[in-house]
Amino acid sequence: MRLSEHRYRTVASVGGPLLFVEGVVNCRMGEMVRIIYPDGTAVAGEVLKISGQTVLIQVFGETAGIDLGAEVIFSDAVRRAPLSRSMVGRVFNGSFEPIDGLPMFIPEQWGGVNGLPINPTARACPEEFIETGFTAIDTLNTLVKGQKLPIFSCAGLPSREVAAGILRNARLAGGGEFVVVFVALGLTHHDYSFYMDALQEMHTGFVAFVNRADEPVVERLLAPRFGLACAEYLAFSCGMDVLVVVTDITNYCDALREVSTAREELPGRRGYPGYMYSDLASLYERAGRIQGTAGSVTMLPVVTMPEDDITHPIPDLTGYITEGQIVLSRELHQRGVFPPVDVLPSLSRLMQRGIGPGHTRDDHRRIADALYRHYAKGRYVRGLEAVVGREGMVEADRVMLDFADAFEAEVIGQGEARRGIGASLDAGLALLKRFSLEPP
């Protein structure tokens, strides 16, 4: 503990969101500071790096209007998140300040922003089925409680409609509903209001952290951490089932790159910093369940793949950390299929445990495998059709073509309506029967 407040007027340089202060004694890594501008405005900042008496500070907020005479006040404390049940129903900005016109709540406790890693021996295996209402997910890429399953989308595809559909329709195995933590990163006002409408329909409530496209980039790095601190509190301290929707991770990574470049760090692939994997993991890995605790954190990040490229560093690193992915397809969207989920590259790694007897239905695995196998065959044959033409194909291959078309139109394509898991499986089974492809 310091006995007096440390104030400095020794700013040596400012550039972008970064500030160098000199002659600082005894400061801490990650220490919170307040910066007072010449005109009296105060913004928050955080210590990023200490080298002798020179300190690098990251400023959360606008640095325009700052000069070298600005005052920097060190707090001797690292950033903490205020936590309380009364967060539910509120909307905050990326610095955890209310933007819904209501006063700040009174925290029940303060928690670390970055969270602590869950001890792997304390984790409970995710195996409780979540019904999203979409056949493409429930039947073929099943989501379970405590999983992190990103939606890989492309520019112009209805990822927000898919995400909103899941928010609206997701039910736990017992019929319970989720509390939603919604984190908007660099969202346009248009997208933001779409999501807010969807959230208002939630019965169980939501907490929103909103950083819009024109708001400080540095807050984009902070907002998901606040969101997850809040989710962990609601889940593991209050026993709630929390669904965290983060959109869009691509904006988050771009913010990370922007700040990294400002820090003059060595760039990695496509200019993204080399530590992006660890950084993304520090977000995604906070999903899970803990033995002996009621709540859960399930994560549904949305990633817009630049250039529709799944090997781009952002979807690539995401895929290496998350437990599968739901991939949206431009081709299906153009054909009017909703949700336009391409099931071939999609995957749920935790599906095996969440389906079958006691979870969904005994025949789930068999139906899913048969649908997948025949559809994959159909898609392969479609490639041949382009070369030899439908006429040049054997009858069996033509059947597979028709199967693939019908599968996309009837099983994947379901429109806005919600389908229960029973109805989803029946739809798949009916299609297999019609083509005499029943599973053994």
Place this chain on the structure above:
Amino acid sequence: MDGRITGISGPTVTAKVGGVKLCDMVLVGHAGLVGEVVRLAGEQAIVQVYENTLGLGVGEPVVGTGGQLTVTLGPGLVSTMYDGLQRPLERVRAAVGPFIRPCRDIPPLDTAAEWRFEPDRKAGDEVGAGEVIGRIREGAFVHLITAPVPGRLGEVRSGRCTLAEPVARYADGCGIFALQKWPVRRPRPFRRKLPPVLPLVTGQRVIDFLFPLVRGGTAIFPGGFGTGKTILEQTIAKFADADLVVYVGCGERGNEMAELLEEFRTLKDQRTGASLLFRTIVVVNTSNMPVAAREASIYTAVTIAEYYRDLGLHVLLLADSISRWGEALREISSSLEEMPGEEGYPTYLSSRLAAFFERAGAVETLNGAIGSLTMILSVSPPGGDFSEPVTQACLRTTGVFLMLDAALAHSRHYPAINWAQSYSLYAAGVTGHFTARVAPAWGEMQQRCRELLQREETLREVAEIVGAEGLQDGDRLLMMTTERIRNEFLCQNAYGDDAFCAPERTAAKMGAILALYDRAEAGLKQGLSLDEALVSRVASTL
């Protein structure tokens, strides 16, 4: 050896401290975070901290421990789960709850647990350095307790003992303990290395038959995400024919580790009938645990594995994935502001990796026993692109390359090992072993199987143009046969009864497929049409 912190950047701490040596372990800050000296420059020591540095302050103390980063070796390692610095996660959880917080003074081995010491020597005996003075049984394993230095024994205990007290004393009163410490970055000694020749049966047909592994060999399998690396690692961990498995979750998913632990607990070792956990040691540093500890985790694991090898056991080290280790190395290197090599990786990536691979091998131990350490590492190349530095560095040193193919995985062909691109440098030696011990036709069948798959590759291109109907009968028969090979032989369900396939059954399966092919082909030669030849095939199998 006391000093003060002068600078902090991510996990790298600069301190003004005298009397420390390179690679010494130091305790950093009031919290006593574990760190390692990575560079000395004048009075400054650059320290790599293995824990989160958030909240660490300039001016806080840095204390040298006088030694390097070590692991503790002895009875009680088996079925424990450690983090990258060998902290026992179960006991950490009992002490500080479900989230990992900094905590000290939890020894890696339970010092309160009781063991039975069976002495080989008695008081008054002269012993040389490394000589066995007694043994302790840990389940199926026998730990040899050796004398660290030559001398005359003053006292030797027998029966119940704990790790906290000596099991014997020299005449001068110095104690000999049942546990020992070993620096993680120094390979443990052995008498000599042996050429690896004995096969390591994994129970995976495609591996055992086409790309066999040996005891003491090394293998990598690179593959993009979703190609089934983790499932394959875990399946091998469950079924491979090894005495002990050390599994390293290096920067992987926490949920998967939880799943793995539960499976190990419930599944039985098919050879002994005991829980798989009793032959497994898990070292885990999930992707959100501190990055420097992730770098250390593979060394912690390999040192533990070497210790069991030195007891004359066949040890299998599985790491998932070595790319995460490479990335940790890159992060650390970049926070040290070193000059980067390819794609930002430090230039010493390949030499460090090669040195790590060299810790595998079959050896004659100091006690004259034969032990082996086999490594199977998964690689996660960014974007599934194998030209990246970590995959390429691995390829230069490894003996078996199993390429995981995204196209195979998408068509749910698991394990998605590409049979055209993968290779095993051990195949020649091991084939002889299988031919002599399992099936006389092993080598011949292997050759034929490769040929058929190779011919199919060529035919497939033709078939794509002219359609399957346009092929000649002989070629269609070949395509049908290779389809069976792919679906029934190379594919293997990791969840069902087929998860493990003994070499005898592997040989029988391949034999059956080839025999049917031969019969139908003979039919074709006699002038039968393909359909007739196939019918005759069915008739003859009935």
